Amino acid sequence: MKKLDLNGRWMFKGVDRYKKLPRIYRHALRWMKATVPGTVHTDLLSHKVIPDPFHGMNEHRVEWVESLAWVYRREFYVPEGFLSEERISLVADGLDTFAAIRMNGKLVAKTENMFIAHRFDVKKHLRRGKNRIEIMFDSPAIRSRILERQYGPLQVSHEHSRVYVRKAQYSFGWDWGPKLTTSGIWRNIYLEGDSGGRISNPFVKLRSINKKSAVVDVSVEVEKYTTALYTLRVFVGGGNNGVEKIVPATSPVTKVRIRIPEPDVWWPNGYGNQPMYTALLSLVLDGHEVSQIEVPFALRRVRLAQEADSEGRSFVFEVNGRRIFCKGADWIPADSFIPRISDDAYEFLLRSARDAHMNMIRVWGGGFYEQDQFYKLCDRMGLMVWQDFMFACGEYPRHPEFLRQVRAEARSVICRLRNHPSIVAWCGNNECEWLFCTENPDKNPDAMSGSVMYRSLLPQACRKLDGTRPYWRSTPFGSGFPNSETNGNHHQWHVWSHWKDYAEYEKDSGRFVTEFGFQSPANRRTLEDVTTAADRYPQSPVMEHHNKQTEGTERLLRFQSAHYTLPGDFDDFIYKGQLVQADALKTAVEHWRRRKFKTAGSLFWQLNDCWPVSSWSVIDSGLRPKAAYYAARRFFSPLLVSFKRVNAGVECWITNDRLSPFKGVVNLSLQSFGGRVSWTTSLPVHIPPNRSRKIVRVPGIVYKNLNPRNTYLVGGIVRGGITESENRFFFSEPKHWEKRSGTIRTKVVRSGKGGYAVTLWSGIFCKGVRLEIDGEDVWFDDNYFDLDPGVKKRIVFESALQLRDVRKRFCVRWI
Numbered sequence: 098m099k100k101l102d103l104n105g106r107w108m109f110k111g112v113d114r115y116k117k118l119p120r121i122y123r124h125a126l127r128w129m130k131a132t133v134p135g136t137v138h139t140d141l142l143s144h145k146v147i148p149d150p151f152h153g154m155n156e157h158r159v160e161w162v163e164s165l166a167w168v169y170r171r172e173f174y175v176p177e178g179f180l181s182e183e184r185i186s187l188v189a190d191g192l193d194t195f196a197a198i199r200m201n202g203k204l205v206a207k208t209e210n211m212f213i214a215h216r217f218d219v220k221k222h223l224r225r226g227k228n229r230i231e232i233m234f235d236s237p238a239i240r241s242r243i244l245e246r247q248y249g250p251l252q253v254s255h256e257h258s259r260v261y262v263r264k265a266q267y268s269f270g271w272d273w274g275p276k277l278t279t280s281g282i283w284r285n286i287y288l289e290g291d292s293g294g295r296i297s298n299p300f301v302k303l304r305s306i307n308k309k310s311a312v313v314d315v316s317v318e319v320e321k322y323t324t325a326l327y328t329l330r331v332f333v334g335g336g337n338n339g340v341e342k343i344v345p346a347t348s349p350v351t352k353v354r355i356r357i358p359e360p361d362v363w364w365p366n367g368y369g370n371q372p373m374y375t376a377l378l379s380l381v382l383d384g385h386e387v388s389q390i391e392v393p394f395a396l397r398r399v400r401l402a403q404e405a406d407s408e409g410r411s412f413v414f415e416v417n418g419r420r421i422f423c424k425g426a427d428w429i430p431a432d433s434f435i436p437r438i439s440d441d442a443y444e445f446l447l448r449s450a451r452d453a454h455m456n457m458i459r460v461w462g463g464g465f466y467e468q469d470q471f472y473k474l475c476d477r478m479g480l481m482v483w484q485d486f487m488f489a490c491g492e493y494p495r496h497p498e499f500l501r502q503v504r505a506e507a508r509s510v511i512c513r514l515r516n517h518p519s520i521v522a523w524c525g526n527n528e529c530e531w532l533f534c535t536e537n538p539d540k541n542p543d544a545m546s547g548s549v550m551y552r553s554l555l556p557q558a559c560r561k562l563d564g565t566r567p568y569w570r571s572t573p574f575g576s577g578f579p580n581s582e583t584n585g586n587h588h589q590w591h592v593w594s595h596w597k598d599y600a601e602y603e604k605d606s607g608r609f610v611t612e613f614g615f616q617s618p619a620n621r622r623t624l625e626d627v628t629t630a631a632d633r634y635p636q637s638p639v640m641e642h643h644n645k646q647t648e649g650t651e652r653l654l655r656f657q658s659a660h661y662t663l664p665g666d667f668d669d670f671i672y673k674g675q676l677v678q679a680d681a682l683k684t685a686v687e688h689w690r691r692r693k694f695k696t697a698g699s700l701f702w703q704l705n706d707c708w709p710v711s712s713w714s715v716i717d718s719g720l721r722p723k724a725a726y727y728a729a730r731r732f733f734s735p736l737l738v739s740f741k742r743v744n745a746g747v748e749c750w751i752t753n754d755r756l757s758p759f760k761g762v763v764n765l766s767l768q769s770f771g772g773r774v775s776w777t778t779s780l781p782v783h784i785p786p787n788r789s790r791k792i793v794r795v796p797g798i799v800y801k802n803l804n805p806r807n808t809y810l811v812g813g814i815v816r817g818g819i820t821e822s823e824n825r826f827f828f829s830e831p832k833h834w835e836k837r838s839g840t841i842r843t844k845v846v847r848s849g850k851g852g853y854a855v856t857l858w859s860g861i862f863c864k865g866v867r868l869e870i871d872g873e874d875v876w877f878d879d880n881y882f883d884l885d886p887g888v889k890k891r892i893v894f895e896s897a898l899q900l901r902d903v904r905k906r907f908c909v910r911w912i
């Protein structure tokens with residue numbers, strides 16, 4: 098196989114096909130340099146034809162871009178040798194979205210689905226030497242409205258014409274994202290020449306596994322360009338072993354069964370290692386390899402257990418026969434302009450998830466089927482992926498042409514992703530059935546337009562092309578109402594979206610909670626990049642523009658004021674806003690973890706952002722973690738001590754996610770914010786593996802006469818002198834706490850290469866201690882933590898600054 102790369106330098110220009118262009122933008126109609134892979138917006142930005150759409154309210158100033166058609170073209174040279182290949186295909190891994198491809202002036206194809214790779218035979222259009230390729234992208238905004246007129250309106254949230262177009266739905270605007278409906282060659286593009294034949298769509302399917310061996314079926318699609326005899330050679334390697342088999346490649350899908358001795362199984366993060374195997378497949382003709390593919394895969398079994406129990410029906414993922422409580426977050430596209438998302442950004446975000454003890458990430462259905470890099474990292478880090486198909490929040494069309502497109506999309510996506518061990522579930526869509534049944538309470542979800550895809554087309558495709566992981570119709574879904582707390586999975590949006598405060602979480606008995614969340618502002622440095630000094634107050638037009646939810650700012654202030662004193666300035670608003678979010682997610686997750694396995698998963702909405710915004714994310718678009726990220730590292734820890742208020746007192750619980758029992762000691766103490774201890778106890782505990790247990794109830798009588806504004810309960814689990822988890826319970830809201838006088842003493846020293854350590858100490862209790870180095874981005878190994886009176890805490894961090902400067906610029910704040 099020979100490859101001729103067409104990425105890199107192209108030219109592009111606007112075409113005012115619909116006569117929509119305001120005169121002032123006429124200069125967009127001239128040829129300009131473009132970068133492929135890329136988008137129209139990022140290309141225009143690099144020529145300063147548009148301002149940064151993320152800055153201020155510039156989003157409105159770039160609206161005209163989506164109403165134009167855009168043409169991309171480049172020249173390339175084809176050497177003689179390349180033309181002698183029997184087949185030459187143009188491969189475009191992603192075209193966004195309404196594209197007409199011309200090669201040397203001849204129309205090759207038209208495409209209308211951003212989500213899939215395209216391959217076209219172009220040999221007849223090519224000539225030796227100079228060639229020209231041109232791709233015209235029609236306006237997605239206009240085409241979607243034309244389709245809506247043609248097929249009739251549907252019940253849809255946000256921009257309703259979006260559902261007619263197989264394009265990332267968030268690009269039409271969302272309740273956390275701007276409307277930047279871009280176009281372009283967004284993934285790699287190249288020519289591929291081959292002779293003799295070609296293999297594609299490999300699949301390594303696990304048939305059976307025990308301690309001694311695993312049996313896999315390796316299959317691949319074979320195209321033969323001659324009638325000669327071909328063979329398929331399969332080599333499977335991994336661990337210390339390699340197994341080879343050679344079979345005649347007689348059928349269009351050739352299959353080889355292989356036994357792998359002493360298999361090494363793949364485990365989710367926290368449960369074991371993530372060993373990967375490789376299958377090397379070669380198609381051989383006359384002793385020559387004419388086509389090869391390398392497929393990384395892993396050995397693991399997954400099952401979604403749904404069994405009748407006292408609350409209804411369970412919803413538990415079992416991996417390699419072990420029940421796993423799924424801890425994680427929902428994932429949205431990490432930028433409004435996808436090709437701009439770097440491998441480093443993927444690595445950072447997913448590593449942050451892994452380091453916060455997450456074991457599951459849900460790829461949300463309003464974005465896109467993620468880049469290969471994303472899934473490779475998830476495989477490597479043991480992050481299970483709940484993969485939605487790309488349909489969200491609305492009815493979808495059901496005309497035959499649309500269903501045909503979706504069938505092709507399902508095939509393309511399933512074949513591309515099915516070898517990734519990280520993907521543990523396919524899911525039909527995001528919230529379509531739930532919204533439909535909420536709006537039409539008398540109707541069955543099957544009556545929803547497009548439901549045929551989720552109840553028949555997609556599950557059939559998954560069964561036929563995969564069959565190694567469960568398919569679930571929608572999120573949320575279940576029998577009866579499709580957002581039940583007794584069966585199926587659940588989204589909890591009474592809190593926040595329906596204006597309920599976070600204490601409400603403790604009433605929720607969802608069986609597997611795939612979404613719940615609480616907003617907070619982005620970090621100050623992230624906001625400084627897109628605001629002017631005059632914009633930096635909570636209710637400025639620019640700040641309100643950077644919150645896409647209806648009444649978003651109102652909610653931020655309402656919930657802050659329920660727990661903390663009113664924000665005094667911009668930094669106070671950000672700081673307290675982030676603390677409330679952290680407290681909210683903590684309350685929810687600890688509650689559901691105590692219910693283990695009655696509730697068997699909690700994925701919060703959302704891990705990341707696509708632009709600088711107040712949203713439900715715990716890491717903002719500048720890749721700066723918020724307070725809730727650090728809280729997640731505590732509330733997801735494999736061993737968790739937590740408190741639950743009941744009528745007669747406060748219960749102390751331990752949740753053990755490990756597959757081994759925990760034996761240690763729990764220390765509890767009731768003390769004042771000044772450190773005066775009024776009650777204390779130490780209890781030996783023994784928690785069985787993979788269980789949650791109530792340890793003790795602290796009776797109300799113990800604290801009844803203490804001042805709730807100046808008292809808290811602190812608990813820690815200790816084993817071998819090391820505190821494995823600690824937690825606190827407060828008897829009043831921070832806004833009502835008595836004034837404490839005291840401060841935090843800090844000592845910063847050099848520690849290791851390029852590293853620093855800070856030791857903190859205070860005579861009073863300090864909540865949500867935030868560490869910063871003024872003007873620098875610094876990753877502290879813990880932040881926004883609570884500091885008990887008289888207890889030293891040591892935090893390490895890295896900085897390129899001199900010790901003197903670090904000390905000078907070190908800032909601490911707390912509640």
Ligand code: BMA
Binds near residue numbers: 272463489528594702
């Ligand atoms: C859920 C998601 C998203 C949305 C989020 C916040 O409903 O599925 O559609 O962005 O809540 O409202």
